[in-house]
Amino acid sequence: MNSSRLLLVPLLLLFLLSGSAAWCTPEEDAKRLDEELYVLDIARTLNLTQAQCQALIPVVEEIQTAFKARDAGIEDIWKQTKDAIEAVNKAWETRTAPDPTAKATADQAEGLHRSIIEATRQAVDRAAEKARAVLTAEQRALIETPQQAELRRSNQAMYQGANSLAEYLARDIAALRQLREEEYEAARVALAMNLATRVTTIQDPGFRVALNQALDLEDTWRRMPDAEFNRREDGLPELLAQFLQTPEDPQVLQAPVTLDEFLRFLTSPYTAELLKSYQPSSGGAPATPQGGGGQ
Amino acid sequence: MxxxxxxxxxxxxxxxxxxxxxxxxxxxxxxxxxxxxxxxxxxxxxxxxxxxxxxxxxxxxxxxxxxxxxxxxxxxxxxxxxxxxxxxxxxxxxxxxxxxxxxxxxxxxxxxxxxxxxxxxxxxxxxxxxxxxxxxxxxxxxxxIPWDYPLPPDDEANVERLEQLAARITSCGNMLESIRYLNAADFVTTRMWRLQEFLDEYGIEPDTREYEEAMDYLTRLTDEMRVQPEEQWPDLRFLYAARALVYVGGLEQEQEEAEQxxxxxxxxxxxxxxxxxxxxxxxxxxxxxxxxxxxxx
Known part of the structure; x- marks a missing residue:
């Protein structure tokens, strides 16, 4: 081997170590940029201070450590049970009963796999709690809590994807505008009845008042010119919430950062590196720090 | 943002x-x-x-x-x-x-x-x-399709649903109106089978307690409806229809499909x-x- 070839090996190693980005495809680079932008956008939305960024770094690194442990654990189980699992799958493919010992091993592997995934989920939840503790009360209010997320999901399940009953009914009020006049005359009473029965019972003396208010509301929004409707449509759920006497806490349904978005921010593989060099725009965190370090 | x-x-x-x-x-x-x-x-x-x-x-x-x-x-x-x-x-x-x-x-x-x-x-x-x-x-x-499947709200489907609701209200209103204008002799006999047809349409089984109660409610409703002043009837027609539909569950925004x-x-x-x-x-x-x-x- 001549000297020029000998020199090539360390040069190649140096290249590999120093410039891994050079080996990324343009698609991978673009995906990374997109993800980094996502992370930075959440950091900006939360108005993180430099000190908070520093305090968050070990928390997000803890998550990456949990992910590595998860991957290593899963890999270990695979090494030990690969033959059994593949034998079971192969048997089932041909509609034959698998060997009972292999089946027992595969079942055990599935149980272990589930436990590892659950343990990782719990580790992420714990880290998210630590991360919240780093933030001020005002910053925390920008993020959906697990309870708020649960409420939102249960509302969405109940109201076909709408965040609340009011938002769901607002879609109907908007749809009333599309009906022909004779259809509207019939549907308006039914919808008003639906609204009124959510406020009081038919037997209640106040029912007629509620019904008339609902009819007025429908007529107003039906007759509204398109330009005005487009301008005011976003406020309709709130108006309906007032009518239904269930004004929602705006933070419950409109937290700028959903729980899923916050978890994506914390679990992204790029977050720790970005937080190390992130420069908050100005002013730093709002309000008084509460709980946790890094303030 | x-x-x-x-x-x-x-x-x-x-x-x-x-x-x-x-x-x-x-x-x-x-x-x-x-x-x-x-x-x-x-x-x-x-x-x-x-x-x-x-x-x-x-x-x-x-x-x-x-x-x-x-x-x-x-x-x-x-x-x-x-x-x-x-x-x-x-x-x-x-x-x-x-x-x-x-x-x-x-x-x-x-x-x-x-x-x-x-x-x-x-x-x-x-x-x-x-x-x-x-x-x-x-x-x-x-x-x-479950709620968490990411389809945008279907405005057309909403309108279609309301059109169907309007059709149910109109049909029920027509049924009630036909009862309102029955003469006294026909009223006794014809009202009951029209109401039976209506309950059948909404899947309320005869010979059940639910059926008896619904029939009782609708009988009272139609009695009340018949004595309303003529000049108020156009405004009241859909209201009575809506009340009848509320009772039989036909006013629901989404007719829940029978859970299979x-x-x-x-x-x-x-x-x-x-x-x-x-x-x-x-x-x-x-x-x-x-x-x-x-x-x-």
Missing amino acids: RVLSPMIGLALLTAMGASLAADPRPELSKALDYAHSMFIFYRLDPTAEDLAALLRASRNIIRLQSEREKEHLAALVKAAPDLKIARDALLAGQAIPQAVQDALDRLSETETAADDELHEDVANEMVMLQRQLSEESARLVNWR ETLFGFWDILECLSDPQTPELLSKLLDAMNTGAGGGQ
């Missing part, structure tokens, strides 16, 4: 397992998913035609997802210079230049629209699959069909069925 609205579509694609790059799941997870899909397919007790339909649906869904991801990545590559400017600006605590922000907003809009289209196409594939499967297999699945016993939901089937391993699995199951292999299940 978010720089880019969250790419829910892409997250979904990833969750569904479609990827241009190598499948990112660990081998164990892949093998377990494979076994899980096989379990679901067997529980559907499919015929060879059913397996062929599942195979077609799986190939189509994976192709749609793969094409969308290619398109998404191409859009990101094209936008990479803007993404980099925005990233560097945020990292340095600076504002994103307006022109870049505008370009990213446009990108977000077009990507969301393309994701919506994908989700609609995939949902259509599921609808087609439901039609192609044998009745025995199809009825084991709840095909109703199903083994699997929409997501169970979609996740199986989106797994890149599934076409190969279904081909094997189809081969095994055609050659009459095994029989040990």
Whole structure:
């Protein structure tokens, strides 16, 4: 081997170590940029201070450590049970009963796999709690809590994807505008009845008042010119919430950062590196720090 | 304001397992998913035609997802210079230049629209699959598109639903009006069978307590309705109709479909069909069925 070839090996190693980005495809680079932008956008939305960024770094690194442990654990189980699992799958493919010992091993592997995934989920939840503790009360209010997320999901399940009953009914009020006049005359009473029965019972003396208010509301929004409707449509759920006497806490349904978005921010593989060099725009965190370090 | 609205579509694609790059799941997870899909397919007790339909649906869904991801990545590559400017600006605590922000907003809009289209196409594939499967297999699945499937609110469907509601109210109002104007002799006999027909329409079984109570309520309602002053009737007609419908549950915004016993939901089937391993699995199951292999299940 001549000297020029000998020199090539360390040069190649140096290249590999120093410039891994050079080996990324343009698609991978673009995906990374997109993800980094996502992370930075959440950091900006939360108005993180430099000190908070520093305090968050070990928390997000803890998550990456949990992910590595998860991957290593899963890999270990695979090494030990690969033959059994593949034998079971192969048997089932041909509609034959698998060997009972292999089946027992595969079942055990599935149980272990589930436990590892659950343990990782719990580790992420714990880290998210630590991360919240780093933030001020005002910053925390920008993020959906697990309870708020649960409420939102249960509302969405109940109201076909709408965040609340009011938002769901607002879609109907908007749809009333599309009906022909004779259809509207019939549907308006039914919808008003639906609204009124959510406020009081038919037997209640106040029912007629509620019904008339609902009819007025429908007529107003039906007759509204398109330009005005487009301008005011976003406020309709709130108006309906007032009518239904269930004004929602705006933070419950409109937290700028959903729980899923916050978890994506914390679990992204790029977050720790970005937080190390992130420069908050100005002013730093709002309000008084509460709980946790890094303030 | 978010720089880019969250790419829910892409997250979904990833969750569904479609990827241009190598499948990112660990081998164990892949093998377990494979076994899980096989379990679901067997529980559907499919015929060879059913397996062929599942195979077609799986190939189509994976192709749609793969094409969308290619398109998404191409859009990101094209936008990479803007993404980099925005990233560097945020990292340095600076504002994103307006022109870049505008370009990213446009990108977000077009990507969301393309994701919506994908989700609609995939949902259509599921609808087609439901039609192609044998009745025995199809009825084991709840095909109703779940709330968390990312389809945008369907304004047309909302209008259609209200049109149907208007039709029910109008029909009920006509029925009540016909009772209102019955002469005294006909009223006694004809009213009851008209109300019976109405209750039958809403699935209220005769000879049940519910039926007796409903009949009692509607009898009182129509008695009350008949004595209302003529000049007020046009305003009251739909109100009485709505009251009658409220009682029989016909005013519900969504007529809940009768809950059938199903083994699997929409997501169970979609996740199986989106797994890149599934076409190969279904081909094997189809081969095994055609050659009459095994029989040990």
